[in-house]
Amino acid sequence: MTTAHNGTLALRVDRIEPVTPEINRYTLSAADGAWLPPFSGGSHLTLLIDTENGTRRNAYSLMSSPYDASMYQIAVRRIEDGKGGSVAMHRRISVGDVIPVTIPANLFPLSKHARHHLFIAGGVGITPIFAQLEELNLKGGSFEVHLAVRGPEHATLGRELIERYGDRVTLYGDGERGRMDIAAVLAERPLGTHVYVCGPARMIDDVVDRAHEQGWTDSHIHYEKFEDAGSTGEPFTVTLAKSGAVIEVSPEQSLLEAVEERGFKLPYLCRGGACGECETEVLELDGTLDHRDDWLSEKDRASNAIIMPCVSRATCSKLVINA
Amino acid sequence: MLITGIKSRPVYDQLVPMASGLRHIAVAQGSGGKPVLRLLAEMTAGQRASTTVVYSTESFTGNSYLSELQDQDDVELRVVATNSEALQALDDVLSTANMGTRLYLAGSEGFIGTAMQVASAYGLDRDEILREHAGSFVRRVWCAHCDTYTENVTTRVFRCPGCELDLVVRDHYSSRLAAFQGVKADGEVPGELPEIEELDT
Ligand code: FES
Numbered sequence: 001m002t003t004a005h006n007g008t009l010a011l012r013v014d015r016i017e018p019v020t021p022e023i024n025r026y027t028l029s030a031a032d033g034a035w036l037p038p039f040s041g042g043s044h045l046t047l048l049i050d051t052e053n054g055t056r057r058n059a060y061s062l063m064s065s066p067y068d069a070s071m072y073q074i075a076v077r078r079i080e081d082g083k084g085g086s087v088a089m090h091r092r093i094s095v096g097d098v099i100p101v102t103i104p105a106n107l108f109p110l111s112k113h114a115r116h117h118l119f120i121a122g123g124v125g126i127t128p129i130f131a132q133l134e135e136l137n138l139k140g141g142s143f144e145v146h147l148a149v150r151g152p153e154h155a156t157l158g159r160e161l162i163e164r165y166g167d168r169v170t171l172y173g174d175g176e177r178g179r180m181d182i183a184a185v186l187a188e189r190p191l192g193t194h195v196y197v198c199g200p201a202r203m204i205d206d207v208v209d210r211a212h213e214q215g216w217t218d219s220h221i222h223y224e225k226f227e228d229a230g231s232t233g234e235p236f237t238v239t240l241a242k243s244g245a246v247i248e249v250s251p252e253q254s255l256l257e258a259v260e261e262r263g264f265k266l267p268y269l270c271r272g273g274a275c276g277e278c279e280t281e282v283l284e285l286d287g288t289l290d291h292r293d294d295w296l297s298e299k300d301r302a303s304n305a306i307i308m309p310c311v312s313r314a315t316c317s318k319l320v321i322n323a
Numbered sequence: 324m325l326i327t328g329i330k331s332r333p334v335y336d337q338l339v340p341m342a343s344g345l346r347h348i349a350v351a352q353g354s355g356g357k358p359v360l361r362l363l364a365e366m367t368a369g370q371r372a373s374t375t376v377v378y379s380t381e382s383f384t385g386n387s388y389l390s391e392l393q394d395q396d397d398v399e400l401r402v403v404a405t406n407s408e409a410l411q412a413l414d415d416v417l418s419t420a421n422m423g424t425r426l427y428l429a430g431s432e433g434f435i436g437t438a439m440q441v442a443s444a445y446g447l448d449r450d451e452i453l454r455e456h457a458g459s460f461v462r463r464v465w466c467a468h469c470d471t472y473t474e475n476v477t478t479r480v481f482r483c484p485g486c487e488l489d490l491v492v493r494d495h496y497s498s499r500l501a502a503f504q505g506v507k508a509d510g511e512v513p514g515e516l517p518e519i520e521e522l523d524t
Contacts (some may be wrong), residue, residue: 115446189422192446215345215423219448 001037001069002030007260008048008100009037011072016095019075019156023124024090025063028072031098035069041132042108042196042224045074046257048100049085050092056085057252061128061198061224062104066135072104075157077124102257105271105310108196108224110135115192117143120185120207122199123150126157128224129198133165145169148180148199183210196222233290233313239320240264241283255309259323266309266323273311280321282307287316333435333498335456338362340370344425344451347374350413350438352381352406354458355429356388362427363395375399375416379409379430386458406434410441417445428454433463433474436501464492465502472502480508 002009015027030036039062049056064073078090093099108128110117117136119129126147136143145168147158155174162169172180186195186207195216197207204223211221232252239246240259249258256278259266269277273293282289282305291301293308300306307314307321338358340347347370351359356378363371378392381404392400403409417424426442428435435454442452461475471485476492483490483505490505497504509515 113443113446113448186422191417191420191422191424193422194446212343215343215425217343217448217450219450220422 002032002034004103004260006263007257008102010098011036011101013093013095013097013099014071016093020154022154023075023077023157025073025075026089026093027064028074028099028101029070036072037103038069039066039072039104039131040106041066041110041135042128043104043106043131044108044128045072045104046102047074047085047089048102049088051084051088053084056083056088058085058089061108061131063127063130066131067138072101075124075127103268103271106274107272108132108198108222109270109272109274110141110196111194111220111222113192114194114220115142116190116194117141118185118189118193118195119143119145119147120180120182120195120197120199120203121145122148122203123154124157125197125199125203125224126161127198129196130157130161132196133161137165143168146172146180146185148172148203149174151175182206183214186211186214186216194220194222198224234315236314236316236319238314239284239318240323241320242323249313254311255307255313259309264323268310271310273308276308278308278310280307280309280323281305282319283322284318284320285314285316286318287314289314289316333432333454333496335435336453338427338429338453338455340366341425341451341453342370345373345423346420347425347427348377348413348416348420349374349427349429350377350409351388351428351457352379352409352430352434354382354386354388355431355434355455356386356392356457358429358455358457359427360388360391360395363398368397371395371397375401377401377403377409377412377416379403379406379434381405381409382458406430406437409434410437413438413441417441417447420445424451426452428452429457431458431461431463431475432456432496433461433501436463436496436498439498440501462492463502464490464505465497465500466490467504467506472500473505476503476505481505 010031011028012031014029017025019025044059044061046057046059060074062072076086076089079086110132121129149155152175158171197204235251236249247258247262249255256266267277269275276295285304289304289307290313292311295308349359380387401412428438461477464473464476466483466485469486480489480491489508491508493504495504
């Protein structure tokens with residue numbers, strides 16, 4: 001398996017396919033030809049993209065099969081008025097280029113207890129669902145997909161899913177069917193249904209509100225939380241007790257990523273605050289910890305003695321961890 | 324080491340109407356009728372109209388709230404004679420229930436535990452369920468040697484009806500088995516039993 005250097009894998013672009021007027025699909029493999037690290041459905045990668053204004057760190061969901069370790073696939077929508085990362089992916093990157101990419105992390109995992117999985121997506125939001133469906137299809141889970149697109153020329157990915165999964169996939173806005181009625185999609189679902197929504201913020205809010213109206217509890221509602229749960233925020237400084245290294249964590253990277261970038265290793269599995277693997281002792285703290293994981297108990301959080309470096313941050317003048 | 328504080332025992336709630344739910348199912352046994360009556364009294368007319376109560380008159384203490392429950396005529400009531408029938412009725416109701424349902428459980432620890440197993444099988448999560456303990460804290464015990472479950476155990480040491488071994492009831496509650504574990508009491512020194520005290524919980 002290919003290994004990370006300074007926190008990133010070197011991945012080569014093998015193929016670039018336009019799938020809609022705005023979206024390209026990229027197929028990546030390890031530049032050294034080795035197997036890629038495994039991932040679970042719903043995981044994303046962060047690409048370090050060179051642009052005219054420095055390096056951009058953009059997160060993209062993995063859409064290839066979690067059971068294929070020979071390649072990763074992502075879809076990138078070009079955002080003309082964005083920070084330039086997606087435009088660089090479309091205009092500067094070509095087949096054969098090597099891009100530094102972080103190890104997959106999952107902030108959008110499937111529920112293990114669901115009796116039925118209901119996916120609602122808009123546009124490029126369908127990408128994490130590709131990998132989740134591969135997982136469910138192999139494990140035999142019950143699911144259905146509702147995908148809204150902005151017109152027939154934007155429906156390629158949806159049509160691919162229909163080819164694979166038939167009438168378990170419903171496409172809206174492709175010219176054949178009208179708008180998605182979210183309340184109707186959520187109505188009268190059997191107990192144990194879980195909804196996953198991935199798309200524009202407006203769509204996520206809409207699904208959450210409609211689900212609450214119909215009495216769904218939060219444990220059954222899942223959405224991709226790149227901005228709020230992914231680790232971005234104010235910069236801070238961390239000291240590693242064992243080596244004495246003083247490391248700056250920039251606004252766009254996690255504590256774990258910053259430590260890895262400097263060539264140190266910390267244990268990890270999910271990189272999404274869920275598995276507990278990266279738990280690290282806090283030796284000194286002058287300030288407050290910003291716990292963003294789903295792992296620590298309330299008591300652990302209040303103790304200020306443990307941190308999950310894959311997602312959590314700190315607002316502090318001093319932070320020393322036992323690493 | 325066997326008998327220490329019970330950390331694994333569930334922490335119980337108080338039954339109060341969960342206003343975000345659209346449909347309410349309350350399942351109670353024996354003394355559990357009392358918290359359910361309190362719950363119904365706190366509900367709005369609309370909530371009561373969308374509530375089903377399953378009540379089992381099987382009780383260790385002999386307490387029954389049947390007639391009070393029967394007086395609640397705007398609430399759908401299903402009465403059964405045994406706890407196992409109550410679980411069957413719960414299974415029935417859940418099989419046709421939709422998302423938006425809230426479940427309320429009240430009764431002995433063993434009853435709540437086994438009802439939780441039914442609820443989990445339907446994918447209900449902790450934020451859709453409230454549980455209130457009522458009546459005596461008798462224990463449901465699983466024999467680690469012959470796999471027999473014994474309801475309503477009140478003493479620290481008892482004889483397993485399955486394998487006839489004297490078992491000591493450990494303080495570890497398994498939510499998977501919905502029971503406390505019973506292990507051979509004279510496992511360390513044959514013939515030497517711990518004191519047969521009352522279980523204080
Ligand atoms: S790596 Fe899983 S919680 Fe941090």
